[in-house]
Amino acid sequence: MAEGGNFTTYDAASDAGRLAAVMAAVADAAAPAAAFSAAHPHVAGAAAAVAAWLFIKQCLAPRRAKTAPRRKRATSIGSTKLMLQGLLPDPNYDCVINARVGFSKGLPSVPEVKAALAKKVAPFQQFHSVPVVCTTRGDYVWAPVALDLEHHVREEEVAAGGMNRRVDDILNEKLGPKEQGRPWWEFVLLRDAGAASGVMLVRVHHVIGDGVSLMEMFADVLHTEAGVPLAEAAGALFRPSRAGAPAAGVFAALRRAAALPLAAVDAARCLAALALAAYVGRDTPSAFNCTARGLPLKRNRFAVYLPSHSVALVKLLKDKASAADATGARVTVNDVEFALVAGTVRRFMEACGEDPQEATLRALTPFGVGEMACPVTRYATLLRNYFTLIANPLPVAAPTPLKRLAAAHSAWAAVKNGMMVPVAFAFHRAASAVMPWANLKDVAARLQTRHAVVFSNVPGPQIPVYFAGAEVTSSHMLFPNLSQQVGLLSVNGWMHGALTVASDLPRAKAQELLAGAFAEELHGLAAELGVPSSFVEENLKDTSGAGPAGAAPAPRPRRREPTGTQ
Numbered sequence: 210m211a212e213g214g215n216f217t218t219y220d221a222a223s224d225a226g227r228l229a230a231v232m233a234a235v236a237d238a239a240a241p242a243a244a245f246s247a248a249h250p251h252v253a254g255a256a257a258a259v260a261a262w263l264f265i266k267q268c269l270a271p272r273r274a275k276t277a278p279r280r281k282r283a284t285s286i287g288s289t290k291l292m293l294q295g296l297l298p299d300p301n302y303d304c305v306i307n308a309r310v311g312f313s314k315g316l317p318s319v320p321e322v323k324a325a326l327a328k329k330v331a332p333f334q335q336f337h338s339v340p341v342v343c344t345t346r347g348d349y350v351w352a353p354v355a356l357d358l359e360h361h362v363r364e365e366e367v368a369a370g371g372m373n374r375r376v377d378d379i380l381n382e383k384l385g386p387k388e389q390g391r392p393w394w395e396f397v398l399l400r401d402a403g404a405a406s407g408v409m410l411v412r413v414h415h416v417i418g419d420g421v422s423l424m425e426m427f428a429d430v431l432h433t434e435a436g437v438p439l440a441e442a443a444g445a446l447f448r449p450s451r452a453g454a455p456a457a458g459v460f461a462a463l464r465r466a467a468a469l470p471l472a473a474v475d476a477a478r479c480l481a482a483l484a485l486a487a488y489v490g491r492d493t494p495s496a497f498n499c500t501a502r503g504l505p506l507k508r509n510r511f512a513v514y515l516p517s518h519s520v521a522l523v524k525l526l527k528d529k530a531s532a533a534d535a536t537g538a539r540v541t542v543n544d545v546e547f548a549l550v551a552g553t554v555r556r557f558m559e560a561c562g563e564d565p566q567e568a569t570l571r572a573l574t575p576f577g578v579g580e581m582a583c584p585v586t587r588y589a590t591l592l593r594n595y596f597t598l599i600a601n602p603l604p605v606a607a608p609t610p611l612k613r614l615a616a617a618h619s620a621w622a623a624v625k626n627g628m629m630v631p632v633a634f635a636f637h638r639a640a641s642a643v644m645p646w647a648n649l650k651d652v653a654a655r656l657q658t659r660h661a662v663v664f665s666n667v668p669g670p671q672i673p674v675y676f677a678g679a680e681v682t683s684s685h686m687l688f689p690n691l692s693q694q695v696g697l698l699s700v701n702g703w704m705h706g707a708l709t710v711a712s713d714l715p716r717a718k719a720q721e722l723l724a725g726a727f728a729e730e731l732h733g734l735a736a737e738l739g740v741p742s743s744f745v746e747e748n749l750k751d752t753s754g755a756g757p758a759g760a761a762p763a764p765r766p767r768r769r770e771p772t773g774t775q
Contacts, residue, residue, distance in 0.1 A: 289416050289594045292304050292414075299504055301506045303384060303387075303414070304416065305412050306413050306414075306415055306686075307380060307411065307412050308410070308685065308686055308687070309408050309410055309512075309684070310408060310410075311682050311752060312407075312408075312676075313680040315407070315679065316407045316408075317678060318677075319362055321677040321678060322362050323358045325430055325676065326430070329429045329430040334351050335351060335416075336394060337353055337354065338352055338353045339352055339390065340416055354390075354391065354392065360386055360391050361386055361396065362396045363395065363396075363397055363398070364398040365398070365400070366400050367399050367400065367407070368402050369402055372401065372408065376687075377511040379410055379412075380512065381509070384412060387414060393414035394413045409676075416594070419575075419577050419592075420596075420665070421577040421595075422593045422594075424667070425440075426592060431670070431674050432674075433673065433675065434673055434680075439670050442670075475628040476628045479629045491658070491659045492568075492570045492659060492660060493567070493568040493570060496557065496561035496714070497554050497570070497662075498570060498661040498693070501711040502658075502711040504654060506691065509711045510689035510711055511710065511720070512687050512707050513710060513719065513723045514685060515553075515706035515724055515727045516724065516728050517683065517706070517751070518703070519702055519703055520542070520671070520702050521702065521748065522735075522740075522745065522748040523545050526734060526735060526740065527541060528540075529739065530611070533738065538622070540614065540618050542668075544614060546697050546704070546706075547617040547620075548610065548616075548618075550572070550662070550727075551616075552605075552613050552730030552733070553723060553727040554570065554661070554726075555605040555726075555730075556730060557722050558605065560726065565605040566606050568605055568606065569606075570661040571600045571660050571661060572600070572602075572603045572660065572663065572664040573598045573599070573656070573660045573692070574598065574599050574601060574663070574665065575598055575663070576596060576597050576598070576633075577593075597630065597634050598656070598663075599624055599629060599633060600660060601621065603661060609733075610730055611737040657692045658692070660692055661692065662692060662693040662694065663688075663693070663694045663695065665686065665697065667686065667696070668699055669700045670701065673701050674700060681700060681701075682700075682752070683703070684705055685698065685706075685707040693710045694709040694710070695707075696709070708723060710723075724753075731745060732745055
């Protein structure tokens with residue numbers, strides 16, 4: 210299992226993970242099973258039985274021969290169909306994935322953007338079609354329409370100092386082309402008044418595809434300085450690690466056979482845990498997990514831009530934490546970022562006069578199944594919506610940054626080494642097949658309001674990236690969800706993070722407290738691991754737009770061991 214795309218990516222290619230692979234093969238839904246159980250306990254039992262039957266059936270099925278990679282895959286019952294009809298019982302909610310993209314020397318021109326999109330984006334079916342529901346069960350078809358890029362690429366001039374506010378305003382708007390009956394996406398170029406600088410806001414409705422698919426697709430649009438598409442540039446994109454060919458011989462076969470019963474027992478345990486989730490209550494109400502984000506949905510979401518920090522710094526912290534652990538734990542970049550988010554929430558609660566020791570908060574993480582595009586059929590096939598959500602405790606009660614990191618590592622190791630992800634995929638598919646649409650919307654709302662935050666960490670290209678000839682220096686993932694949302698995206702050696710939140714506090718106050726809390730947590734963890742504060746400062750930069758317009762990007766940091774202690 211590895212992190213990738215818009216989600217944590219589940220990699221089920223190795224022979225040792227065959228049980229996980231067959232579970233993922235029958236899995237195809239997005240409405241999480243815990244939410245089904247919480248809203249309708251009587252459905253949970255039936256769904257568990259169906260999921261178990263599908264699991265056994267696939268385990269006994271003969272192994273298929275390997276085929277060439279393909280992009281085409283049917284979208285799941287619980288994702289595209291549900292999003293198409295409205296994910297929540299609230300007409301104001303629109304599932305739009307947003308990316309705020311910053312450039313080094315100014316925005317590309319509108320004609321340059323249109324040319325890039327006409328060549329690399331328009332050929333995809335979902336980008337030149339609209340979804341049309343054709344049955345009472347929500348079945349749909351993609352109906353081609355005339356694509357006029359004039360309606361999908363627009364430019365605005367923003368007054369000095371008003372960029373972040375304008376981005377927030379757009380986040381709370383419905384997707385214009387969708388409302389006009391056009392394909393459900395747009396690019397908005399926001400230029401600083403009287404200057405060439407600005408940001409580009411990419412808006413794509415979630416019905417078009419999940420984050421893993423969109424990441425793969427846009428790899429054709431982005432390119433290197435030499436003009437080579439990222440999809441073709443060696444080492445540019447994240448690839449989930451895959452085990453090599455299965456070991457041959459009798460003993461290897463016996464080891465694999467012995468692992469099957471153990472995995473089956475773990476799968477049964479996970480099914481039972483999902484069914485018992487009907488009795489899980491809401492997260493503790495707090496200043497972070499606040500009333501401003503409830504239903505009916507208010508158009509009050511805004512972005513909090515966390516200090517951008519180098520991937521080299523995060524890797525140094527994870528390596529030092531791994532070396533300091535007597536158990537030999539292998540801390541990951543994802544563990545560090547998850548712990549930093551937990552510490553940010555804890556410090557925010559303390560600043561609001563609350564005691565995090567008594568709080569129980571959880572984070573939902575989307576898991577997707579990656580499938581790289583086939584070059585032959587890339588533009589003729591479908592994007593995917595193939596994901597599930599897994600809940601993890603947010604260790605806000607742990608008293609120190611290092612203990613929060615240890616708790617984060619423990620939680621993620623349990624998920625990655627167990628059967629919860631593949632079982633959840635199968636459970637969700639089975640449950641969504643029997644749930645009425647009204648109930649699906651109801652449990653989707655229950656899921657979002659029961660959990661404090663959605664956490665997404667995306668490993669992006671670690672080389673200089675260009676779009677329409679302009680160098681990309683930052684990219685922030687912004688998703689105005691019902692729950693609070695954390696998006697982390699790494700580009701060219703830098704990790705860019707943002708929270709898309711609603712708050713009972715004034716916007717400026719919440720932004721100041723949350724961004725400051727993240728910086729304090731990062732410095733606190735570094736201090737516990739013996740990393741000097743000066744080294745941390747060297748590996749931080751502001752990409753929020755608060756700095757001087759058109760400022761040159763900081764150079765890509767190099768990994769080096771700091772000397773001395775704080």
